[in-house]
Amino acid sequence: MLEVRDLHAYYGKSHILQGVNLDIRAGEVVSLLGRNGVGRSTTVKAIMGEVAPQGIVRFKGRDIAGLPSHKIARCGLGYVPEHRDIFPGLTVRQNLLLGIKDVRRPGRWRIEGMLEMFPNLAARADTPAEVLSGGEKQMLTVCRTLMGDPELIMIDEPTEGLAPLIVQQVGDLIAKIAEAGVSILLVEQKLSIALRISHRVYLMGHGRIVFEGTPDELRANDEVRKQWLEV
Amino acid sequence: MLELIVISTLNGVLFGMLLFLLSSGLTVIFSMMGVLNFAHASFYMLGAFFGYQLTRWIGFWPALVLAPLLVGVVGMAVERYGLRNTHRHGHVAELLLTFGLAFAIEEIVSMIWGKSPVDYRIPAALDFPAFTVFSTNYPAYKIFMLAISVSIFVALLIVLKKTRVGLIVQAALTYPTMVGHLGHNVGRVFMVVFGVGSALAGLAGVIAGPSLVTQSDMASLLGPILFVVIVFGGLGSLPGAFIASLLIGLIQTFAVALNGSLASAFGPLDPSLGPSVLTDIWNVTIAQIAPILPYVLLVLILIVRPMGLLGTRET
Numbered sequence: 177m178l179e180v181r182d183l184h185a186y187y188g189k190s191h192i193l194q195g196v197n198l199d200i201r202a203g204e205v206v207s208l209l210g211r212n213g214v215g216r217s218t219t220v221k222a223i224m225g226e227v228a229p230q231g232i233v234r235f236k237g238r239d240i241a242g243l244p245s246h247k248i249a250r251c252g253l254g255y256v257p258e259h260r261d262i263f264p265g266l267t268v269r270q271n272l273l274l275g276i277k278d279v280r281r282p283g284r285w286r287i288e289g290m291l292e293m294f295p296n297l298a299a300r301a302d303t304p305a306e307v308l309s310g311g312e313k314q315m316l317t318v319c320r321t322l323m324g325d326p327e328l329i330m331i332d333e334p335t336e337g338l339a340p341l342i343v344q345q346v347g348d349l350i351a352k353i354a355e356a357g358v359s360i361l362l363v364e365q366k367l368s369i370a371l372r373i374s375h376r377v378y379l380m381g382h383g384r385i386v387f388e389g390t391p392d393e394l395r396a397n398d399e400v401r402k403q404w405l406e407v
Numbered sequence: 408m409l410e411l412i413v414i415s416t417l418n419g420v421l422f423g424m425l426l427f428l429l430s431s432g433l434t435v436i437f438s439m440m441g442v443l444n445f446a447h448a449s450f451y452m453l454g455a456f457f458g459y460q461l462t463r464w465i466g467f468w469p470a471l472v473l474a475p476l477l478v479g480v481v482g483m484a485v486e487r488y489g490l491r492n493t494h495r496h497g498h499v500a501e502l503l504l505t506f507g508l509a510f511a512i513e514e515i516v517s518m519i520w521g522k523s524p525v526d527y528r529i530p531a532a533l534d535f536p537a538f539t540v541f542s543t544n545y546p547a548y549k550i551f552m553l554a555i556s557v558s559i560f561v562a563l564l565i566v567l568k569k570t571r572v573g574l575i576v577q578a579a580l581t582y583p584t585m586v587g588h589l590g591h592n593v594g595r596v597f598m599v600v601f602g603v604g605s606a607l608a609g610l611a612g613v614i615a616g617p618s619l620v621t622q623s624d625m626a627s628l629l630g631p632i633l634f635v636v637i638v639f640g641g642l643g644s645l646p647g648a649f650i651a652s653l654l655i656g657l658i659q660t661f662a663v664a665l666n667g668s669l670a671s672a673f674g675p676l677d678p679s680l681g682p683s684v685l686t687d688i689w690n691v692t693i694a695q696i697a698p699i700l701p702y703v704l705l706v707l708i709l710i711v712r713p714m715g716l717l718g719t720r721e722t
Contacts, residue, residue: 226584249590261585263578274578277590279571324590 177202177359178223178253178328183231185215185222192218194383195231200328205350205360207370209394210380210404216363217258219380220330224248224255235328250277254326258333258363260313262320264306268297271305271316275323283325284356290319293352311342318349328359335366347373367405371395379404410541415664416657421549423656424556428611429629430636430648431563432604438580438643440597441498442490445505448630449512450605454478454612455621456516459527467530475610482605486598509626517623527621552614559607560649567645576600580643635701639708641718650716655701662697 178200185193192215200206208216222229225245233241240248249255263271272287291298296312297319305316314334321329331350335343347369354360354373364370370377371391379387379394381404387394394401433447457477461470485508493500528534529548536544567573579586579596587593612625619625636655640647708715 224588226588244592244594245584245587246590246592249588255588257585257588261582263581263585265581266574266577270574273571274574274586274591275589321589 177204177236178361179232179234180219180223181232181234183219183222183229183233185218185227185229187218187227192227192383193222196380196383196385198378198385198388200359200361202327203354203357203359204376205354205362205374207362207364207374207377208380209364209367209370209377212365214380215383216380217332220255220332220361220363223330224253249324249326252325252327254321254324254329256317256321256329256331256334258336260310260317262305262308262313262316265304267302268305268308268316269301271320272323275320277324283323285319285322285325287323290322293349294319311338311345314338314342314346315349318346318353322353322358326358328361329353330361330363332363333365334362335364335369343369410543411664413540414543414545415660417545417549417553418664419657419660420653421553421556421656422660423653424553424560425611425615426633426636426656427649427652428556428559429608429633430640430652431560431645432607433633434637434640434643434645434648435576435580436601436604437637439576439583439600440490440494440501442501442505443634444604445502445630446485446508446512447505447604447608448626448633449509450478450482450608451612451615451629452516452623452626453481453512454609455527455616455625456520456525456612457609458613458616459520459525459621462527462530467532471610471613474613475606478609478612479602479606482609483598483602485605486601490601491594491597509630513623513626520623522623524620524622527616529617548618552618555610555614559610563607572596632701635705638715639701639704641715644715644717647715647717655704658700658704659697662693662700665693 178198180196180198183193183196184191196215196219198206198208198219208219210216218227221227223233223240225240225243225248229241231241232239235248235251235253238251240251240253263274266274269287272290276282291301294312294315297308297316300308300312305313308316318329318331318334334346334350338346343366350360350362350369351373362370362374371394374391377387377389377391377394378385379400386404387397387400389397429447429451433444436442436444436447454474457474458467458470461474465473489504489508490501493504529546533548533551535547537547537550538545567577575586575591575596579591579593583593583597586596632655636651637648639655640649640651
């Protein structure tokens with residue numbers, strides 16, 4: 177479904193992505209792991225067109241490298257950035273409404289359904305979204321992107337800075353998204369969630385993919401984990 | 408005294424609403440694109456001159472509709488072919504572009520229409536006193552200006568708060584990139600907002616032109632006050648711009664109308680009666696310092712509350 181071949185990206189003069197290759201097939205949950213600063217977020221941003229990509233990015237067979245973000249989103253690619261950009265001043269419901277790309281063609285997710293899933297959000301549906309807690313904001317950003325009915329959703333560090341109980345809830349939400357048949361690219365630093373729900377994992381180091389395999393293969397490979405993940 | 412208060416309040420609110428027609432566009436454009444558009448007051452001037460020219464050709468009423476539309480088209484073109492291409496070189500380049508544009512528009516206007524004021528008159532249909540307060544006749548045209556500005560304000564509010572486009576615009580005020588990731592064409596939103604903002608400035612020019620002076624320096628006269636308004640209200644805040652527009656409109660109008668000086672406040676104890684080097688200062692009237700009052704306010708607010716009245720970010 178998503179093919180990335182020899183992807184390069186630069187921030188000014190620094191060469192951040194140095195030839196990234198990865199694939200995500202329909203219905204698959206894939207995690208992109210690695211330490212801070214190895215280029216995981218940049219990979220996702222380059223796919224989304226927020227950072228200028230060099231190389232091949234194909235989604236459902238269509239070349240999307242370098243298209244403007246809104247066109248990429250309309251191809252069916254959803255992106256939840258790590259900084260949880262909920263729109264302040266707008267209510268929870270309005271934030272969800274903004275996720276809908278075209279009101280005339282509703283997708284498989286409904287606002288009411290989302291609110292049922294998260295009683296915390298439902299209780300504050302009509303209050304300004306900036307009063308939500310960190311975890312609730314994270315749920316809201318994921319739900320907002322789902323409202324656009326993506327076929328593949330890329331979620332950047334959804335559990336960063338959240339309490340363990342909330343991390344659990346985020347994990348459940350991601351599992352639910354996968355059950356609905358949406359492919360997922362999860363950018364993570366914590367192994368717990370990634371290894372629990374992923375079909376395959378990629379490990380990044382220095383702007384490249386340094387390991388690719390199943391969660392079990394990563395668990396078994398102490399050497400790779402020591403070199404590229406553990407501090 | 409009561410008469411002075413009533414008339415000055417009316418005039419102040421009117422000037423404030425005109426300021427708001429301009430500052431609303433400027434502040435929305437700023438928060439979306441991060442660009443302070445130095446040419447915004449030039450769009451106001453273009454509105455006045457287009458209004459004047461079209462009034463001569465086809466009459467005031469068609470001009471009232473057409474001139475702002477034309478200015479809006481010019482604004483959209485500036486965004487689409489100017490700012491969008493400059494954007495990748497950073498904010499300084501964009502700022503310089505609008506700065507240069509302000510000078511270019513001023514020169515072009517004085518090349519076409521000359522440097523002296525043009526004969527842009529109040530349409531005959533509105534050239535009568537609307538009502539008389541005490542002994543002052545209040546012109547109908549000013550009431551007309553007030554009505555137009557207030558209805559634009561209401562329309563703007565409804566579009567922003569009640570429509571889907573308004574929702575997208577509000578969201579793009581804070582996180583334009585995120586709005587793009589959700590599948591909305593932010594570039595087009597920018598262009599339309601820039602166009603509407605310019606058209607509003609143009610409309611202010613069309614209706615203010617006959618009442619004030621339509622001249623090639625009108626942009627550079629109004630421009631600085633406009634920046635005071637949006638910084639005072641808080642960059643990027645529409646309600647802030649509204650309050651600041653009214654406040655500065657009222658303060659300036661009242662200051663011009665009042666004739667007191669520090670000396671007169673002391674009555675018979677007037678310190679300037681004695682020999683003093685400060686005599687001149689004691690006798691400065693409020694009307695004389697009216698033009699600098701907005702800037703004094705600007706300095707005060709920057710010291711006390713750098714983000715402005717209702718702003719959220721540091722200016």
